[in-house]
Amino acid sequence: MxxxxxxxxxxxxxxxxxxxxxxPEQHKGKWQQYFGNDRPIYVxxxxxxxxxxxxxxxxxxxxxxxxxxxxxxxxxxxxxxxxxxxxxxxxxxxxxxxxxxxxFLEKVFADGEIERIFLNFSDPWPKKRHARRRLSHSHFLDKYQQVLNDKGELHMKTDSETLFESSLNSFAEYGLQMRNISLNLHRDGVNEEHVMTEYEQKFHSRGMNIHRVEVLFGAETIRQYRAAKQS
Incomplete structure (x- = not known):
């Protein structure tokens, strides 16, 4: 936009x-100092x-x-x-x-500096020749893997069915664990736990489906997920 x-x-x-x-390059590796605390950083x-x-x-x-x-x-x-x-x-x-x-995300954040990434209604780049520009392409997954820490996750929402399908395939081919995959996030009414973006409000009001997935990057997050599934 x-x-x-x-x-x-x-x-x-x-x-x-x-x-x-x-x-922001001046704060690479020092974002907790910028905020003045050691709380997790979501981007x-x-x-x-x-x-x-x-x-x-x-x-x-x-x-x-x-x-x-x-x-x-x-x-x-x-x-x-x-x-x-x-x-x-x-x-x-x-x-x-x-x-x-x-x-240039890796120039803004040091390795393992952030804990969660949100991709909300990113440009779908529908043409095959533009696939590398999609923020769920392996080109970007490499960057996310680098800057996310052991609890790292990526949460994605989109109205584009084609982008969602290509993203799920991209995550799977990269070997990433996914959870809470939804093809219609607000099927049973607006889920108050999910903060809506401007686009989301507009698309939902038109009756369009909102697709969502959580992708686990961090070793600790994956360990906790698998332990919970076994309990």
Missing amino acids: RLRGKKGVRELLEQQPQLVVLE ELGMGKGQFVSQMSLNYPDVNFIGIDMYDELIHRATEKVQEKREGQVGRSNIALVRANVE
Whole structure:
């Protein structure tokens, strides 16, 4: 999603260093220092206007959240969403909005630095020749495997049936354990446990199915999952 640029947006972002990070490479390996605690770090890749990540940061105050997007205009929209939900609170909180390209994720985070990745309604890139651009392609799975820790997970939601099918195949071919696969997340009504994105609200209101899966990367998470299945 690309928005028409507004004059002065970059300056507005530069005035919010407690919330916006424009040069994230400087924090690689030091994100817990940035937040000032040792809580787990969850990252949304392609946060759009920030509804999901801002609400998640309120719902889970014991987790640090990072929303990533590559466009200043979207980051600005996300700052407005955070401020709206936090009623104008200032100062460091458990959320950061980062300008970065997912293609260079390993330059933003050190090995094992984050615990969870969210892919919400990513661009499906439906043409076969664009498959490598899908955020569930093995090209990106290599990066996720690198930056996720022993409890690492990836949670994905999409309205695209073709993207979901290709993603499940990609995860399986990579040898990843999956759980809680849903072809219609809100079949029995909106699940209040799942924070909805702007796209999700729109698609759900049109009667479209929301597909979701949790993918386990971390050795400890996989161990716990298998132990629970055997008990």
